Amino acid sequence: MIFRPIVPQEIGSVLAHVRPDSSTTLSADLIRSRLxxxxxxxxxxxxxxxxxGRAPMAIAVWWGRPLDCHPGSLDALFAPLGPLPVPAGPPRRTAWAASCSTDPRSAVAAALLTAAHQVFAADGLAIAPPFHLFLPPAWRARSDVAAAVAWRRRAAEAAGLHCANERLRFEWTTDRPVPALSGRLRFVPEPDDEVFVRLIRRVLPGTLERSGARECMLVGAEAQARSEVAFYRQEMLGKRAWWRIARTTTGHVVGFGIPSHNSEVPVTGPLGVLPEFRGRGFAAEILAETTRILAAETGAAVIRGETDIANHPMVAAFELVGYLDHARRLVLSAG
Structure with missing residues (x-):
């Protein structure tokens, strides 16, 4: 068995073997557009x-931002259903051998991921990219989706992606009323990026977003805050003029919202409430203002946002503002 990246001349022949299933909507056409x-x-x-020269037994597709040196996430993993060939030669203790007693798709996919991770690490990528699976809301209740996830998850775990985090993906559409504001907060533009760095740094300790807590532990709140501001300022397509500071009517800063836009739709972006103001429903008001800005500025039919399934205050805020739970994102990571 040979595990390798493709070359440009092979794109057409390899994409001919991409078959979307109930765990992924990634198609050959979408791969071409993102290429x-x-x-x-x-x-x-x-x-x-x-x-x-033979047809691939598994295909793995990683994603990254256009200026990134390394991939940021694994977007899709494909393998045919059916018997797979046993590798020739003497037996070796590889990811293939370690997992050959499970679904054969898991075995070959685990070996493929392991080989790619080793090359990424040799090229300077310290941590293997997480695997993101985009799923319907009640995916566990659907046998086809659960089965499609199961073999991929076994492969990811065998390749070192053993931590799972599920995120709820919410959607607001223009057939719903634009959220009303209570008048408790005033929202003002703030041109100074350093103000947002300070506010993000203050909300990171104690965050219920698992990925945020992990990054904070790895690089520190200051570095993470600067990275977040730089990403939304330089990489995302939203306008800087949309960013808002939330203040009480007496002038106290309560939190912030960073409405934005990815390559497809407007997104709610990061928002936060300072620790001393939590528990008063301010997250929903900041989200409502974010939604109003995006609805007015973009004219888009859909606005999307997401949060960890365990972040109950943010889940409640989305529901209160009128967002509907429309999908899941299961993130399998190394830690």
């Missing part, structure tokens, strides 16, 4: 092939 944007690259699309 054109620089979010996918031939070096980030890996295949497992039994011998050179």
């Amino acid at each position: 054109a944007l620089g979010e996918y690259r031939p070096g980030w699309i890996w295949i497992a092939e039994p011998v050179p």
